[in-house]
Amino acid sequence: MNTTKNAGMERVEEIKQMHLENKPKLCNDCFAEFVFTAGEQRFILILEAEGKTNSNGSPIIYTEPKRCAGCRMKRKLAKKNTAT
Numbered sequence: 001m002n003t004t005k006n007a008g009m010e011r012v013e014e015i016k017q018m019h020l021e022n023k024p025k026l027c028n029d030c031f032a033e034f035v036f037t038a039g040e041q042r043f044i045l046i047l048e049a050e051g052k053t054n055s056n057g058s059p060i061i062y063t064e065p066k067r068c069a070g071c072r073m074k075r076k077l078a079k080k081n082t083a084t
């Protein structure tokens with residue numbers, strides 16, 4: 001192990017070992033129950049730790065989803081349609 005390893009990578013290793021649990025959530029739009037899975041949480045935490053950015057170039061920050069996958073998809077499509 002050397003000390004030149006960057007902090008982001010160490011954080012990623014930490015996240016991989018982290019104990020996460022599936023979180024039941026309620027959708028803001030359709031009020032359906034959905035699960036924010038441990039796998040999804042870990043995925044976003046790792047993207048954040050690696051300093052990844054999303055499609056608009058803003059850094060990815062770990063937040064809990066407020067909507068179910070169906071409603072998120074609908075909003076994405078609606079945005080796309082109005083953007084063009």
Ligand SMILES: [Zn+2]
Pocket residue numbers: 027028029030031032067068069070071072
């Ligand atoms: Zn929904």
